[in-house]
Amino acid sequence: xxxxxxxxxxxxxxxxxxxxxxxxxxxxxxxxxxxxxxxxxxxxxxxxxxxxxxxxxxxxxxxxxxxxxxxxxxxxxxxxxxxxxxxxxxxxxxxxxxxxxxxxxxxxxxxxxxxxxxxxxxxxxxxxxxxxxxxxxxxxxxxxxxxxxxxxxxxxxxxxxxxxxxxxxxxxxxxxxxxxxxxxxxxxxxxxxxxxxxxxxxxxxxxxxxxxxxxxxxxxxxxxxxxxxxxxxxxxxxxxxxxx
Ligand SMILES: Nc1ncnc2c1ncn2[C@@H]1O[C@H](COP(=O)(O)OP(=O)(O)OP(=O)(O)O)[C@@H](O)[C@H]1O
Ligand SMILES: [Mg+2]
Numbered sequence: 001x002x003x004x005x006x007x008x009x010x011x012x013x014x015x016x017x018x019x020x021x022x023x024x025x026x027x028x029x030x031x032x033x034x035x036x037x038x039x040x041x042x043x044x045x046x047x048x049x050x051x052x053x054x055x056x057x058x059x060x061x062x063x064x065x066x067x068x069x070x071x072x073x074x075x076x077x078x079x080x081x082x083x084x085x086x087x088x089x090x091x092x093x094x095x096x097x098x099x100x101x102x103x104x105x106x107x108x109x110x111x112x113x114x115x116x117x118x119x120x121x122x123x124x125x126x127x128x129x130x131x132x133x134x135x136x137x138x139x140x141x142x143x144x145x146x147x148x149x150x151x152x153x154x155x156x157x158x159x160x161x162x163x164x165x166x167x168x169x170x171x172x173x174x175x176x177x178x179x180x181x182x183x184x185x186x187x188x189x190x191x192x193x194x195x196x197x198x199x200x201x202x203x204x205x206x207x208x209x210x211x212x213x214x215x216x217x218x219x220x221x222x223x224x225x226x227x228x229x230x231x232x233x234x235x236x237x238x239x240x241x242x243x244x
Contacts, residue, residue, distance in 0.1 A: 001025055002047060002160075002192070007056035009042060016042050018216030019056070029186050029193045031207035031224075033242065038213045040196045044162055047194075048080060049073045060160075078106065081153030081191075085165040089137040089145055089152075095122075096133035099152045121151035125181060143174035150181065154189075161186070163195040167202055179205045200242055203227075212238065 002024040009017040016039040024030055032040050045051040046058050049065045058065045060076060068076070089098045099118040100108070108114060115133065122128055125147040137145055146166065153161060166182060167175035183206050186193050195206060203210050204224045212220035212227070212235065220227060220235055230236065 001059075001061060003057075003059040004043075004046070005057045005059075007043075007046060007058060008054045009039075009046070009051065010054055015216055017046075017053075020213070020216070020218060022211060022218065022221075024192060024194070026192050027190050028209060029195070029207050031195045031197055031203040031210045032213060033197065033203065033210060033238075034213035035238070039216060040213060041164065043213070044164065044194065044196065047162075048077055078102070078156060079158055080160040080162060081156055081158030083146070083149050083153055083161070083163045083166055085168060089148060091137050093136075094133065095135050095137065095140070095148050098137065098148060099155050101152065102156045117155055118151070121154045122148075124154060124185065125151045126177070127151070143170055143178065146170065146174075146178055147181070150178075150185070154185065157189075158191060161191045161193045163193065163197075165196055165198065167197065167199050175199065175202070182206055198242065200239070214238070 002022070004020055004022040007017050007020040020043065032043065034040055042051060046053060046065065047060060049068060052066055063072060063076060065073070090101070093101070096115060096118045099121055100114040103114060103117065118133055119128070122132060127144065127147050132140070137148065140148065163182065167178050170178065179202050182193070182195070185191070186206070195202065197203060207224055210220070210222065210224050210227050211218055214234060220230065220232070227235065228239070
């Protein structure tokens with residue numbers, strides 16, 4: 001469970017978060033939307049302790065992030081999987097090395113076991129048919145890189161998954177596939193998922209709940225259907241721009 005209470009964060013005179021309250025229960029799938037620069041990534045960084053609040057609190061599974069010791073934070077981050085916008089694979093490493101990196105860092109050295117895990121995770125993300133383990137990321141398409149990024153996150157068997165723009169930059173067919181993949185993984189592993197997206201299709205397909213951040217505050221918190229049916233001027237205008 002993630003509990004964010006009256007979270008405020010400024011950078012110099014730029015008030016980014018002005019009192020954000022969000023509770024995310026275990027098993028929820030929540031999309032976060034808002035204009036570029038509204039603080040979506042800043043919000044995520046508070047949840048994993050990469051940024052500290054000016055005031056307010058963030059708790060994950062009861063752990064107060066601001067006060068958590070480095071080892072507690074490290075253990076918590078191991079339970080959180082990330083899919084970064086660019087997939088953020090290491091180009092100098094093979095697909096296999098990328099996928100098992102977190103496990104290697106955590107001390108796992110059994111090569112047979114690691115390769116077995118990597119193969120299994122590639123299967124989960126729909127790349128099981130070809131043996132890509134020894135490929136370099138540079139030889140993969142954008143959609144394949146996202147899938148490998150997802151396989152890497154899954155290798156840690158995360159309780160939470162955070163996706164930052166999972167379908168940005170992909171063609172519509174590949175975007176659809178990634179959406180369905182996220183949906184099926186969320187359901188099979190009961191992960192609690194946060195998805196930052198600019199894609200209304202993604203919101204409708206994946207999320208049960210959508211949070212719209214505007215001017216440093218939660219402007220809307222409801223179902224995708226309620227968002228679409230909203231007659232609030234700010235919401236309507238945002239959606240009109242958003243769907244383009
Ligand atoms: N470390 C930092 N130092 C100073 N300003 C920052 C820092 N991190 C973020 N900001 C500022 O905070 C604001 C929110 O940034 P953030 O990256 O959260 O936006 P975003 O909603 O994720 O946007 P996008 O959709 O473009 O990714 C921006 O004005 C940004 O310049
Ligand atoms: Mg961002």
